[in-house]
Amino acid sequence: MPFYEIIYEPGTKSVAFYENDEEAMSAINAHKERAISGQPATPESSPHPSPDAPAAVGSWAAERPIKVFVYDEHPASFEPTIDTTSLTGSPQEMINQIREAASANSPAPGPQDSQYKMEPARELQIEG
Amino acid sequence: MAVLAYQRLSQLVTDYLLGASGTIVPPSSWTIGLSTVAIGTQARNSIWSATVSGTNINEIGSTTASGYARQTIARTIAQAGIDWQASTFDNTTSTGGQSATADQVTFGAFSGAPSPNGANSWIVTDGSTLNAGNPYFGGDTAATRTFANGDTEKVTPTLKAG
DSSP, rough: EEEEEEEEEOOOOEEEESSSSHHHHHHHHHHHHHHHHTTTOOOEEOOSSOTSSOOOOOBBBOOOOEEEEEESOOOOOOOOOOOOGGGGHHHHHHHHHHHHOOOOOSSSOTSSOOHHHHSSSSEEEOOO | OOOEOOHHHHHHIIIIITTSSSSSSSOOOOEEEEEEEEGOOOTTOBOOOOOTTTTTTTTTSSSBBBTTOOOEEEESSSEEEEEBOOOEOOOTTTEEEEEBBBEEEEOOOOOOOBSSEEEEEEEEEEETTTTTTTEEEEEEEEEEEETTTOOEEEEEEEEOOO
């Protein structure tokens, strides 16, 4: 079940599910072409069924994808093994250490790094 | 904008914060999903379900993903990744409270039309399995979003606890 973490040039990150690399590259290349030609990535918008929905409908530019990491499962499903003998400090400090260790998210990812602790199975090369 | 705090969020306050429950606990990371169902037709006890009836919440892409997957928001404040910004306080008695806004999350790029398609709401939830997990709070999208190849969606969720 391949999940793809896409990292875009401004540091934007997303996770997408595609059936295979061909489907992934179709979407990534379509988005990249829009970025190169300065087109928006905004989906088609039609009036919301709720009269209370916000009036302003946003629009945004496409962003150039620069890295794609492939995972066998959703990287948010990462379950770490926690060595409780390494915990130190007061009980509240230990709780904080466990909470940080249990998170699927990397504590301080750089703009072009994965946002997850899970190791990707591989990296998909983006052509061009 | 219609917004909704689901039962599980209230339970976190009553059972986990007040009573230190060991069973009603927050997730290690938040996830956020998109639903075809507008907030106005949901209920506090709505659940994620592939069965489109009553007040169930149906997730886009649950039959054919076409690039859709839930995004994550870390349980941290103002760190380097996608998490929550520093909260702010509104002291207005009737409508005030503490507000927290997450960093903007991006869905896609889509490879085509997911099934079902047409997002009318976003839901902060837990877990990565579609149409599963606990909904915590959500809001209407600004429009019905219909996705196609190369599209992305961007959502910036806010919770105001009054």
